[in-house]
Amino acid sequence: MNMSQDQPSFISTFFKMESAGGIILMLSAVFALVCANTPLQSYYSLILDTPVEIRIGALEIAKPSLLWINDGLMAVFFFLVGLELKRELIEGELADKRNIVLPGFGAIGGMAIPALIYTLFNWGDSTAMAGWAIPAATDIAFALGVLVLLGSRVPTSIKLFLTSLAIFDDIGAILIIAIFYTAKISFVSLIIVACCLTILAILNYRKVESKSVYFFVGIIMWIAMLKSGVHATLAGVMLAIFIPMRSASKPDHSPLKEIEHDLHSVVAFWILPIFAFANAGISLTGVGLEQMLHSVPLGIALGLFLGKQLGVFGFCWLAIKLNLTRLPSDISWRSLYGTAALCGIGFTMSLFIGSLAFEETDVNLIFDERLGIIIGSLASGVVGYLILRSSLPTAVKQSG
Secondary structure (H helix, E strand, O other), X not given: OOOOOOOOOHHHHHHHOOOHHHHHHHHHHHHHHHHHOXXXXXXXXXXXXXXXXXXXXXXXXXXXXXXXXXXXXXHHHHXXXXXXXXXXXXXXXXXXXXXXXXXXXXXXXXHHHHHHHHHHHHOOOOOHHHXXXXXXXXXXXXXXXXXXXXXXXXXXXXXXXXXXXXXXXXXXXXXXXXXXXXOOOOHHHHHHHHHHHHHHHHHHHOOOOOHHHHHHHHHHHHHHHHHHOOOOOHHHHHHHXXXXXXXXXXXOOXXXXXXXHHHHHHHHXXXXXXXXXXXXXOOOOOOOHHHHOOHHHHHHHHHHXXXXXXXXXXHHHHHHHOOOOOOOOOOOHHHHHHHHHHOOOOHHHHHXXXXXXXXXXXXXXXXXXXXXXXXXXXXXXXXXHHHHHHHHHHHHHHHO
């Protein structure tokens, strides 16, 4: 019997699910762990260590494939983050200043307290202290994926709060990377970056809408950033700032939204899973209690699990008690705490900052920070889910 043409296939239905990106991200991480702990390990290492070189005259870019993923593909991810930030600030939830205070305070606490907890465990160790920012990040894809598991009981205000907090979190991560994870500066390369930014500003001012022109300048800026000592992924954010929000010739058309729509699936279903596969492959051979209790993975795990809960919830509570903002009517204190726990899922951005802090420094480490990221993120997801599952019926009643 032939299936009706009007009935969507399982695959098309899956990719339309809000949680699809998070599910694929999780499967990619699991596959990386399998590869790193089976006879596939040699092939896994071969893929990540394979040198890839591009040479045009005197210009040479030679990196192993792992760094092409972390410096190149993740620049596209940061470009999408920049587009989302601009849209939200111009006409999204963050355009209304009343929607900024609560998630803004939560984001500040959610970055400061985890970093403080990590610092307390690693104070005095200059090598370990390079990872202080690892537990400060939140993975919005995973967190929203957990919310989807709870179904229609989740009020819209919780999704908006979590999304807005993640946006502020991304801004904080971008600033941290730019300020604290910058290598030796090349001023010649930074001059080229400044020239590219000037050109982009002129293009935006003259209302040029050709995507290829912006992308061409953006690629030059990415190469200059790569050579400058400032992390190359920040070129993606800077390029996004100058993409026109509205079309001068077609009032109903938004070049920014069009690019954002085109990139969303590519990033969610390809770039982030590839990044997770490349960075989550931890070898568990010889890993015991001593490795798990090392100050670096322990500080990361507790920073994500306890630090995010205490920081996000505590700073939100403080803002409300100071009458700077109010708790939305359909969010209970308990469900706010459950949402704060979900913020401890720091997978993607934590892995990225961890690679900047340790794996790209050529330091021979006796610990693996990824162990703390996975443990802290997993514990946060489970606890956040359980708290929200038990508290959301109360929250729904309150909204009625």
